[in-house]
Amino acid sequence: MNDSDNATASTRLIRWAPWALAAAAFGVYWTTLSRGAFPGLPAKSLTWHLGLDASPTLLESLWGFIVRALPGSDPAFWAGLLSAVCGAAGVGLVATLMMRVRYAIHDAHDPDEVRREVQARVLAGVSAGLFTAASIPFWILSTRSLPGTFHLLLLLGAARLFSEYQRTGKTSRLYLLGLLYGVGLTEFATMWVFAPLAAALVVRAMLQRAEFNARVLVRTGLCLVPGLLLYVVNGVRLAQDPAVQLRGFQSAATVIWYVWRDQWHLIVNAPQTSGFLLIMALTVVPWVVMYLLRNKKPAWRYSAWQTFLRLWCWPRRWRRCSTCRCRLGTSSAWAI
Numbered sequence: 001m002n003d004s005d006n007a008t009a010s011t012r013l014i015r016w017a018p019w020a021l022a023a024a025a026f027g028v029y030w031t032t033l034s035r036g037a038f039p040g041l042p043a044k045s046l047t048w049h050l051g052l053d054a055s056p057t058l059l060e061s062l063w064g065f066i067v068r069a070l071p072g073s074d075p076a077f078w079a080g081l082l083s084a085v086c087g088a089a090g091v092g093l094v095a096t097l098m099m100r101v102r103y104a105i106h107d108a109h110d111p112d113e114v115r116r117e118v119q120a121r122v123l124a125g126v127s128a129g130l131f132t133a134a135s136i137p138f139w140i141l142s143t144r145s146l147p148g149t150f151h152l153l154l155l156l157g158a159a160r161l162f163s164e165y166q167r168t169g170k171t172s173r174l175y176l177l178g179l180l181y182g183v184g185l186t187e188f189a190t191m192w193v194f195a196p197l198a199a200a201l202v203v204r205a206m207l208q209r210a211e212f213n214a215r216v217l218v219r220t221g222l223c224l225v226p227g228l229l230l231y232v233v234n235g236v237r238l239a240q241d242p243a244v245q246l247r248g249f250q251s252a253a254t255v256i257w258y259v260w261r262d263q264w265h266l267i268v269n270a271p272q273t274s275g276f277l278l279i280m281a282l283t284v285v286p287w288v289v290m291y292l293l294r295n296k297k298p299a300w301r302y303s304a305w306q307t308f309l310r311l312w313c314w315p316r317r318w319r320r321c322s323t324c325r326c327r328l329g330t331s332s333a334w335a336i
Helices: 003-031 041-049 061-069 075-099 111-134 136-142 148-168 171-187 190-208 214-222 224-228 230-239 252-272 276-293 304-335
Strands: none
Touching: 003 075, 003 111, 003 136, 041 061, 041 075, 061 075, 061 148, 061 171, 061 230, 075 111, 075 136, 075 148, 111 136, 136 148, 148 171, 148 190, 171 190, 171 214, 171 224, 171 230, 190 214, 190 252, 214 224, 224 230, 230 252, 252 276
């Protein structure tokens, strides 16, 4: 087998391994799926969005719309199946994203070294996918009528689009990222937490590719607007609901304000929830330690302070160039 055959086999493995993990995860979730309304929050979520509760929630409007649009006479089963599908897709996306993380190799023309690098990427992706699929909290979300896996799929989809831009440099991926992220902001409060980081990563990726363009950045920001309009749609719909009107909401603007308030409360109360410190200790802290202790530092022009310096100097350079153009235009006019 020659080098081209090895490359083809490696590419095929990286392409199909996430699909295999997603199919296996869906099989597990389908086998253990709750066929009815599971007591507790899953049943409460269904009553909120099916109009069976006198005090419906103002959040998760998109998930509620999908649940109401599902076919069949058993909404609990179909909502659970939706969670299983979204959970399996999330497992595949986690594996895909991990397999795209490349490792430094000394000789790109050495087939053995390239093969080991591909094996490391596949191992990382499969391990991450299996860990996600077998995680008890993720399994619960994937087998109940809960919106958790749908929300995580929005976040992972945004990460996939950002990864596509890093890989291809196509600005259409950034525009799709903006659209999807706008939808996610209205549906999933955690997207607001990641919004500053997402913006910083987009700017950093553009600088890394030496393709920083303010117009592309503005267009990406404008692509958020169609998704954010779901706030208005949800506010108008809820303002017409008699159960919501009985709670004192007299206009769509009032509903939107309380939606923002409820999202803010979810964010600020997250550190007080059970298991938050454990999650931080098991995920964020090891990542930060590995990042700080790594041997090879990134190039100076990609560091955080250099990114800040470029963003700080760019408007001043633009004003200076505008002044020069004005002077040049004035001189040319006088010359004529």
